[in-house]
Ligand SMILES: Cc1cc2nc3c(=O)[nH]c(=O)nc-3n(C[C@H](O)[C@H](O)[C@H](O)COP(=O)(O)OP(=O)(O)OC[C@H]3O[C@@H](n4cnc5c(N)ncnc54)[C@H](O)[C@@H]3O)c2cc1C
């Protein structure tokens with residue numbers, strides 16, 4: 001691990017000023033992603049700026065009827081909040097489906113969003129990886145691709161290819177809830193839709209998000225969302241608990257009589273960012289809440305899907321898995337069950 | 341700032357109260373709470389399994405909450421209170437969970453055990469405080485009176501602690517006994 005100085009500025013502005021001015025400085029929150037990456041030699045900051053005491057650790061009622069979540073709120077506390085559980089069940093379920101009890105006690109809202117989009121090769125310094133070392137190639141294309149993308153990835157040219165996925169469960173729920181992310185930069189505060197925070201690899205896979213170096217997430221705002229009262233998170237993984245998603249679905253629907261009148265859908269484990277499934281949403285609205293509708297909606301979203309076809313196992317298995325998971329999640333909601 | 345050579349590093353002074361005893365120490369900023377305990381203070385009950393957050397062997401209570409000491413930098417926890425499995429019992433007596441692990445044979449090699457027990461202590465407090473898990477049947481319910489823990493709840497909430505010996509069934513038995521003893525109390 002490279003040596004680093006440790007700083008705890010007096011306030012968020014001070015933290016932003018320090019990191020903005022120093023390309024080798026980094027924010028430290030719960031440390032569950034960053035400390036691991038320091039140890040792997042993947043992150044090599046010369047200064048760590050601890051922001052755990054500098055952003056809000058409160059969840060507050062917003063004037064518009066929504067909720068505002070401080071970036072310092074621990075994942076466990078967000079999941080346990082009564083208002084989140086009752087009004088945004090998809091978010092509580094997604095939080096609780098992620099990581100472990102210990103990790104959720106440590107991880108923060110800001111850190112969860114800003115954890116690296118990654119894959120096993122990204123974390124192995126002995127292998128080529130365009131995200132870690134631009135231009136070196138993508139090991140996943142010929143390697144063990146299982147947690148990798150089927151949507152929005154860059155397969156060629158070889159020197160910018162990247163098929164990694166963003167691992168956050170929380171972010172998939174926030175995408176379906178139309179959350180806004182408040183960001184403090186050297187020039188002041190701005191608010192951006194969660195669905196535009198993370199980016200697709202395009203020709204620049206080293207960048208996970210649209211944030212500039214030194215921009216600090218200070219809060220996440222949830223708008224009021226009556227439809228979210230009936231929402232769910234459905235996660236498919238390799239073991240029953242404590243595993244990253246192969247595929248996950250965050251969903252909310254409103255059914256009046258025999259017709260779906262409104263639908264929100266986002267997918268995890270399929271792309272470099274939480275994937276808001278707008279084509280599927282369009283296919284759902286106006287249709288009857290049947291398995292045929294749900295499957296057709298999933299297929300509409302997958303029209304442009306391109307799995308990784310690796311000799312050591314690719315991601316083609318995710319196409320039927322997405323369809324099955326979307327169907328299961330929506331069937332549970334349409335049936336009025338609490339859990340899909 | 342100090343010399344930033346890989347060997348010399350940057351140093352920081354801090355204090356940690358471990359199992360009720362306060363220690364002042366000077367550590368390289370790269371030192372985790374786990375290494376501060378084991379390498380600096382010779383307190384070895386927290387174990388290093390993976391050093392990557394994946395196994396739970398290093399679980400301690402940090403300011404009362406179960407935490408992975410391998411991913412916690414010591415400098416970031418200056419002034420904190422750490423409880424390891426060593427410090428759970430009062431006055432040399434075993435903690436009820438330690439007794440239950442003995443009674444139920446909830447280990448084989450014992451390497452994961454201190455982490456399992458610290459995790460279980462933290463987990464029971466979380467459930468009593470109304471923290472749900474992903475298998476809690478009604479997430480929207482009023483949980484202020486605490487969540488009742490059946491075996492599925494216990495297994496889910498303990499899933500951050502791996503046991504390579506596979507003592508899981510007995511671990512759930514041990515935690516189950518204490519969970520229901522505490523509720524009955
Ligand atoms: C074994 C293991 C299993 C896991 N399983 C899951 C899982 O199943 N599902 C899941 O969703 N996650 C999982 N995770 C990931 C975990 O959720 C993240 O590591 C955690 O949420 C990161 O939060 P943190 O506060 O610890 O961030 P840190 O590690 O402190 O920081 C992460 C990154 O975010 C930056 N950062 C932190 N705070 C801010 C801020 N306010 N503004 C701007 N940048 C910031 C840091 O500079 C750093 O680059 C797992 C992690 C581990 C170790």
Ligand code: SF4
Nearest residue numbers: 119129138162163164
């Ligand atoms: S998928 Fe992306 S992160 Fe993984 S090896 Fe390829 S370039 Fe690197």
Ligand code: FES
Nearest residue numbers: 389390391396410
């Ligand atoms: S040693 Fe900390 S989780 Fe494995």
Ligand code: FES
Nearest residue numbers: 448450503504505
């Ligand atoms: S008892 Fe051997 S690892 Fe759990």
